[in-house]
């Protein structure tokens with residue numbers, strides 16, 4: 316019977332994998348780490364106290380760890396993420412030239428490949444130190460009117476891609492249902508803006524950042540908030556940093572950029588701008604960036620796996636009405652855009668299209684508003 320098979324394979328998975336990454340250099344034990352709370356998926360399913368901690372974390376920092384172990388759905392995500400980490404080096408072995416065929420920024424899309432050093436990361440006009448590939452949910456679930464072409468290797472692994480999309484989206488849906496009840500919105504409100512079978516900008520992103528020369532280590536991915544709803548992040552090497560709000564900085568100190576230490580068996584979840592907009596500012600979309608990993612970890616190639624969920628394309632990004640969401644003052648929310656336009660604007664604005672001069676790159680950064 317199908318259920319029996321699933322249960323069996325989950326049991327053996329649990330016994331055979333401990334989800335740790337022993338071949339990588341450890342995170343140094345003498346540097347401060349970001350104040351993310353650790354939540355657990357099985358507890359979140361049953362414990363009102365854990366759910367309260369989740370809501371507090373979503374309001375105060377907008378980032379938390381989620382322990383996925385001891386939960387069948389969570390362990391499926393862990394094993395799928397391991398398979399992506401195994402797959403990533405082979406995928407990038409296709410080479411930059413081959414992957415560049417799948418860069419769609421010139422046709423106005425952020426899906427597909429972003430080449431190394433093709434985005435501006437700071438006010439000086441410096442360029443990024445990573446390459447990534449955005450795999451669109453809609454292309455792989457057969458929802459797109461006009462799917463993009465993608466490397467054959469992705470189609471050869473489409474079972475993994477599809478199951479990871481479904482399981483990630485299922486986790487997002489569960490977290491949205493908790494947020495929905497904490498916000499006291501009518502049942503199903505947030506979930507109804509994120510239906511898996513409707514067009515949206517959801518995507519898997521696989522990132523590669525090669526080690527940087529010790530004498531010239533720079534930001535690999537510039538400071539930003541995520542634009543969408545909820546993000547699921549798997550890290551093995553550190554490098555991700557957040558700038559906590561003043562309320563969570565050590566007493567008497569200004570907030571400083573702090574590394575997030577990857578934890579085996581956990582993913583990192585963060586909330587994006589859409590959640591802040593929907594909740595009239597109650598939920599937090601926190602600023603973060605990626606720099607060279609600390610200590611011995613800097614010598615390794617860093618891969619990172621992200622699932623970005625976004626509201627459905629047609630959803631207008633504005634404050635929802637109801638529950639405990641504060642009412643806006645007249646004109647306060649400005650002109651609201653739909654999700655598709657908003658994500659595209661944000662995702663492409665720092666990708667230089669033939670912009671070569673440093674001055675122009677600086678201008679792009681300024682116009683993006685990210686320095687503020």
Ligand SMILES: O=C(O)CCC(=O)C(=O)O
Nearest residue numbers: 522541550555605619621
């Ligand atoms: O690689 C990471 O750890 C974070 C990546 C990230 O923030 C992003 O792609 O938006």
Ligand SMILES: [Fe+2]
Nearest residue numbers: 539540541603
């Ligand atoms: Fe991000």
